[in-house]
Amino acid sequence: MTRITRIAPLLASLALAGCATTPQGQASGQQGYAFSFFDIFWLLFILSAFQPLLQQRYLAMQRTRAIRQLERSRGSRVITLIHRQEGFAFLGIPFARYIDIDDSEHIIRAIELTDDAIPIDLVLHTPGGLVLAAEQIAKALADHPAKVTVMVPHYAMSGGTLIALAADEIVMAPSAVLGPVDPQLGQWPARSIVEAAEAKTDINKVDDQTLILADVSRKALRQVKEFVERLLRPRLGDKAEEIAATLSQGTWTHDFPITVDHARSLGLTVSTDLPDEVRAIMELYPQPRNQRPSVEYIPMPYRRHDGAERLPPRDPDRR
Secondary structure (H helix, E strand, C coil): CCCHHHHHHHHHHHHHHCCCCCHHHHHCCCCCCCCCHHHHHHHHHHHHHHHHHHHHHHHHHHHHHHHHHHHHHHCCEEEEEECCCEEEHHHCEEECCCECHHHHHHHHHHHHCCCCCCCEEEEEEECCECHHHHHHHHHHHHCCCCCEEEEECCEECCHHHHHHCCCCEEEECCCCEECCCCCEECCEEHHHHHHHHHCCCCHHHCCHHHHHHHHHHHHHHHHHHHHHHHHHHHHHCCHHHHHHHHHHCCCCCCCCCECHHHHHHHCCCEECCCCHHHHHHHHCCCCCCCCCCCCCCCCCCCCEECCEECCCCCCCCCC
């Protein structure tokens, strides 16, 4: 429990302590204000409303310190693009986050504020988002003269993978995954729309909307493939076209996980030397927990030393 989460109980106890005046105070003529139950109710309501805001501010300060620490250890500009479900204000309503134009605007601004000789590290955790926003971010990273490293602690799917392809090096946790970058039109993959339209033997029996969607899908597939190829060609040469086609032309379903080994087999430069500071940063972006957590474990490393496994001491009462 953080300091912020202890504020409400502490102030509530102070309020309860002031609810009654002491006999000594009455005897000396001192006047004390007696809190009513209604006053205490409103005090607790106000505290509960402001507690999430204070906690978010505290987390923001912790994130800044963690980013500074990673920057000092790597000598780089660190940018984070982390999308989780987050609780909003005191209502705690969860909402999902995706790559949008606001993200691209802020990341491009951070890149522009970085000297050409300073490397950039982007911590990336996202399910994807708008193709336009992802392409803007990727283009800005690819144009940066110094080394660009994208770090993926858990996953970077769809538009997240598109951004990762702009990096000189992709650093992933051993279990992290990337994903295909094939375009989607609404809820349907562009490749599937094209194949559905082409499967019709009589074009006169295909409605105009399907034909229009198929035309837009072909353009989207071509545009994404060309963009990915331009990103990869400076580093991968002639392999760029083949990799771009594999990732963008609907080879797999859109949620297909591309593991570290698979990414390497495609020809991408991938490392698994993810700094511990990145994992620490991820801990500062918690998911909202309105109920008990679905995953629990003892947060300490278990390692073997001299052939013996280092585990917590055995409970003496356990037989």
